[in-house]
Amino acid sequence: MGPPTVLTIAGSDSGGGAGIQADLKTFAAFDCFGTSALTAVTAQNTLGVHGVEGISPAMVAHQIEAVLDDIGADAIKTGMLFGEETIRAVVHTLEKRFGKAAEGGRERAKVVVDPVCVSTSGHSLLPLEAVDTLRTVLLPFALVLTPNIPEAEFLVGWQKGSIKSIEDMQRCAAELGSKGVRWVYLKGGHMPLPKGEDGTKVVVDLLWDSVEQKVTTEERPFLDVLNTHGTGCTLAAAVAAELARGKTVPEAVLSAGNYVASAIASSYPVGRGAGPVNHFHPLTRRTLPLPNPHSPAPFTDYLIAHCGDAWTRYVQHPFPNSLAAGTASLESFLHFIQQDYHFLKQYGRSNSLAAYKTEDMKLMAGSIEIVNDVIKETEMHVKYCETYGISREQLQAVPESITNIAYTRYVLDVSSRGDLLDARVVTAPCLIGYGHVGARLVSSNPGVEVDSSDKNPYWGWIQEYGSDWYQGAVRKGIELLEQTLLDSPISPRRLEELAKIFLKATELEIAFWDAAVEAGRKSREEVMRREGLPV
Template sequence: MSLRTVLTIAGSDSGAGAGIQADLKTIAAHHCYGTSVITAITAQNTLGVQSVEGVSPAMVAAQIDSVLDDIGADAIKTGMLFGEDTIRAVVRSLEKRFGKAKEGGRDAAKLVLDPVCVSTSGHSLLPLDAVDSLRADLLPWATVVTPNVPEAEFLVGWAKGSITSVDDMRRCAAELAGKGVRWVYLKGGHLPLPKGDEGDKVVVDLLYDGESGETSTEERRYLDVKNTHGTGCTLAAAVASGLAQGKTVSDAVSDAGDYVAAAIAASYPVGRGAGPVNHFHSLMPRSLPLPNHHSPTPFTDYLIRYAGDAWSRYVNHEFPNSLAAGTAKVEAFLHFLQQDFHFLKQYARANALAAFKTEDMALMQGSTHIVNDVLKETEMHVKYCETYGISREQLQAIPESVTNIAYTRYVLDVSSKGDLLDARVVTAPCLIGYGHVGARLVSSSPGVVVDSNAETNPFFGWIQEYGGEWYQGCVKTGIVLLEQTLAKSPVSAQRLDELARIFVKATELEIAFWDAAVVAGEKTRAEVMSHEGLPV
């Protein structure tokens, strides 16, 4: 198939998330050649539209003539048209090129009309006196019109909020088709509907055939994310690209709906407000979706799934299980406390390195919170050791074991040589795993033997610390930082695999760390104390 061309007639978005910029990205992503006619210039960003200035109708017409005289267009998409004079200039140019709309001109133009009236932030993008011209002059040219729910209500003169169901959408689409448009694709993104008993919501998009009166609908999962700037422009441009490639209207709108849904799921934060969708998700996809209502921790979930058996062996290890049951040897617990004290010092250094590796103050602050929590955790270890006659000075003087050295050096090596994501991932198994173990053992999960009596189980206090509100809050903070770091730094599939392997390696070193405690439990307390250089 030869290269197809799509002409977009719309306003310019200085933030590049909507308008001409979004259209051209979408057209390119669909492997078509995009040309453009600018109707207005906007000063806008992810926070909203600050100013709009129109291009003269004569210049709009000149642009259309220039493009069509040389390059032509296999399909045309219109967006923000600024005013009545501009709309009429566009219609005159269409008539000049294709003849009358009702005499075959519409079929030849393949025009997709995105009836841009008001921006998402509430800024008026089309004067009220231009709406009549849009309805009377331009709608008959549209092969497909793609309003959202508020736009559809506005175009047919219904009160705001009149559409509350799919049946309402169907009636509104039929009335809009009666104004001369061939197909109405009424988008349901502004009207998420409940689905099932789990609180899930879906978006229902409706396609209405203006000739036969037939209706079809499609459901897609509702993604509760803020990066939806430019979705209307993007969808209309995707529909136009499909028509240019010879697709039927039904296939073009269905494929466009899938494209936009994937672009929302694959978006990443840009600016301080509603960011754009990821127009090139099919060319340079996010390896994971952004956190959303249905999957709040996609990165963490992926890492744990990737670790598989190693993660299961870690969080179900016999050492913490024996602490919960009260059957652990004191020697094992002492060895763990002493070596974990040393590990936590290096763990704090790794998180300090994470703070060093970011310019984002929020992410930096998150790392400092973790460091402070680690310092609190080390003090907890000191107090436990003191109950067994080991002073702070003696604890600090105990040398690191070979197992501990292997783990701490790996964490520091990855944190120092890698980037912020490396530092986050290599420290994640310790933070998240201890939280998982603590929550599981405190809740007395099925199959777990727990002795919560302090008189018979001197170790249960340790379990309670990690299963309690303080440490579980630390885990939540760490997971949020992990997710935010990936959200702000989307990575390739290869890079994601590399990060997952780091996570697995750190998990295996955690297993070895607890294995060493179990081995230490096979020694007498005298042997342990003597080995560590402590008085027996």
């Protein structure tokens, strides 16, 4: 037995992102054999449609008959049908083969209709006089109709913008179902809905069963990206492919929706406008998985896992543990706090370089937020030093230690010579590691009598790194790291290079805390020498 076969009846996209080109790529991604009947030729690219010429209706019918006579079709998808005569020719040809819709022809043919009327760029792809023919002749033959919100409003004669809620979507889908469509899969991508108080938006897709008069919905994160050209064609083609593979309609639309969401998330730039989705993401061996509920930060997870024992030695280091327990010497703490102040200045410069290295305003803004958080952190260090009689001027005059110089110069060197990912990765161990340590120590509250700064002078420092503001900064940093990788996919070799940078920075963090412990040890030995005690 060969693979399932799927026939697309649609127009050609010379840019390769939509039309039969998108359909055939999608069929291949679902392990189906795709065939095609061309209805029109377009001159288009990522910037828009520049011209359309139709194929004669007789030739369209001839293509369909040739494919069905020899290869057959386990499912059929229609897209841009160009005009009224072509619509009638398509339906007439299918009726001859499968029977009329009322006779079960649409179920036997498993016809998925993508009601293409207007391109994303605003170019009309179906004359107005053909719309009534689409409604009265083609829709009753559709097992599944896959309109987006503007198409659905247009097909039922509602004013543009009438759909403002999920309830409106359901009413519109039900009205489309009353025109003879068995299932209506109304896509919500044109109406992202807010969820929660953090500005998060979601897309709700709705499936209407016109026989059972039942609705189901599926919610996914809204992806605010440019590369969405061909999503309508791709989704309808994915539904047809899954139907050809034996899935039920609810199963098929769920799978298709997930496929398109991942295709958008893993897209890459093509052309100067709205690029295509990544049709072959299921077939491409990815360096890393896409973010998902199980692993929302796969890049970060990989970098930490690559460190192995070094990451454990870092986040479980004796120095922060001694601060939480109140057992660290003052000399050790002051050495750390003064050197960390100087390190943070260079850390801020590195994140400023990251902002310089991107033209994406959101990524730039994220780097600026981190710099502002660093400024807040340095002021916290100044206040601690003032508590122990060290003024801002004295703090600024403290020379950098050899350990600090080694770390800061590495961070600045990588940030200045490398690209945006290099700058993100080399600064990540500091931000993320302190967040891990702060969250762990605040939640476990180790040691004795650490509930107040009177009993443990260092506890305030621990609380700062376990606090909402710093943990929020960590989340922002991880989001920036993950988004930067999503925007610029990398090879396995490049991933290995970045993992080495992350490991080196982690080892330098360990050395930084080792130096604080060593400063405390030397101070104790000096006191013992002065008192004539054996060292």
